[in-house]
Amino acid sequence: MKSDAPPIGSDATPELVFERLFNAPAKSVFRAWTDPTRLVQWWGPHGFRTTIERMDVRVGGTWSYILHGPDGVQYPNTAVFEILEPPHRLVFRNTGGHIQDKHLTCRMVATFVEKQQQTQVKLRMQFQSIDRLASAKQRGAVEGGEQSLERLAALLPGSECRNL
Amino acid sequence: MSTDHLSLALSALAHPVRRDILANLMSGERTVTELADPFDMTGPAITKHLKVLERAGLIERSRDAQRRPCKLRADPFREIQALLRVYQPFWDESFDKLDILLAKEGNRVEE
Numbered sequence: 001m002k003s004d005a006p007p008i009g010s011d012a013t014p015e016l017v018f019e020r021l022f023n024a025p026a027k028s029v030f031r032a033w034t035d036p037t038r039l040v041q042w043w044g045p046h047g048f049r050t051t052i053e054r055m056d057v058r059v060g061g062t063w064s065y066i067l068h069g070p071d072g073v074q075y076p077n078t079a080v081f082e083i084l085e086p087p088h089r090l091v092f093r094n095t096g097g098h099i100q101d102k103h104l105t106c107r108m109v110a111t112f113v114e115k116q117q118q119t120q121v122k123l124r125m126q127f128q129s130i131d132r133l134a135s136a137k138q139r140g141a142v143e144g145g146e147q148s149l150e151r152l153a154a155l156l157p158g159s160e161c162r163n164l
Numbered sequence: 165m166s167t168d169h170l171s172l173a174l175s176a177l178a179h180p181v182r183r184d185i186l187a188n189l190m191s192g193e194r195t196v197t198e199l200a201d202p203f204d205m206t207g208p209a210i211t212k213h214l215k216v217l218e219r220a221g222l223i224e225r226s227r228d229a230q231r232r233p234c235k236l237r238a239d240p241f242r243e244i245q246a247l248l249r250v251y252q253p254f255w256d257e258s259f260d261k262l263d264i265l266l267a268k269e270g271n272r273v274e275e
Contacts, residue, residue: 014170014171014173014174014175014178015174015177015178016174016247016248016251018251018252018255018256018259020255020259020262020263022259022262022263022266023263023266023267023270024266024267024269028266028269028270029262029266032262032265032266032269038265041261041265042258042259042261042262042264042265043258043261044254044257044258045253045254045256045257045258046257121259123255125251127171127174
């Protein structure tokens with residue numbers, strides 16, 4: 001399925017990157033991302049619960065789910081799978097409220113690299129329509145610059161990917 | 165591609181060399197020569213990255229005609245911080261739970 005979004009991994013894609021090393025083979029990690037009974041056990045921050053209405057795990061298939069906040073607020077999401085390469089890569093386009101922005105659309109590119117029984121997961125959130133982040137901007141307006149610079153460390157994951 | 169400044173900042177951050185440059189600037193001002201030092205890159209190549217960072221408002225270069233040192237600008241990071249304040253805990257805490265799930269499954273006999 002061809003889309004008009006920038007190519008994955010393009011130098012110009014606005015994205016946030018999150019990484020974690022897991023003590024499990026890639027097969028298990030990939031399964032935890034694509035098996036609904038497993039996914040609901042970990043998806044979402046503390047205090048949140050995820051219910052899945054539909055999860056059609058194939059290219060072009062739809063995955064709709066609701067995040068239930070600790071305050072009872074529901075955040076419906078719809079995702080469409082774009083790439084499934086078990087157990088190495090999973091790409092889907094997610095529209096909906098990850099916590100606050102109801103209409104935020106971003107492409108999630110998850111890669112799973114196994115090394116000696118461990119799996120490095122790299123999740124890139126590629127924002128398709130940053131204009132919709134206006135509310136996020138407003139929320140952040142009170143934050144101090146110094147603290148922001150400290151948190152920037154989260155965006156600077158070292159140099160291991162310099163040759164990408 | 166959208167050209168609002170948050171998009172520009174996130175795009176600028178998408179390149180590993182530029183992230184490294186910013187990381188180097190976190191400890192203070194640097195000249196172009198100093199910034200180029202850790203990389204196997206020509207001056208013009210580094211300058212190109214600096215221009216992207218400058219256009220995104222992530223760095224500024226002083227008017228001092230001789231050295232023109234670069235330094236970080238805090239403003240765009242404030243907006244990125246707003247995004248991170250939502251997504252950093254989302255993924256940190258989700259990954260914590262995933263870690264627990266995988267450990268639990270690892271203790272069982274596979275398949």
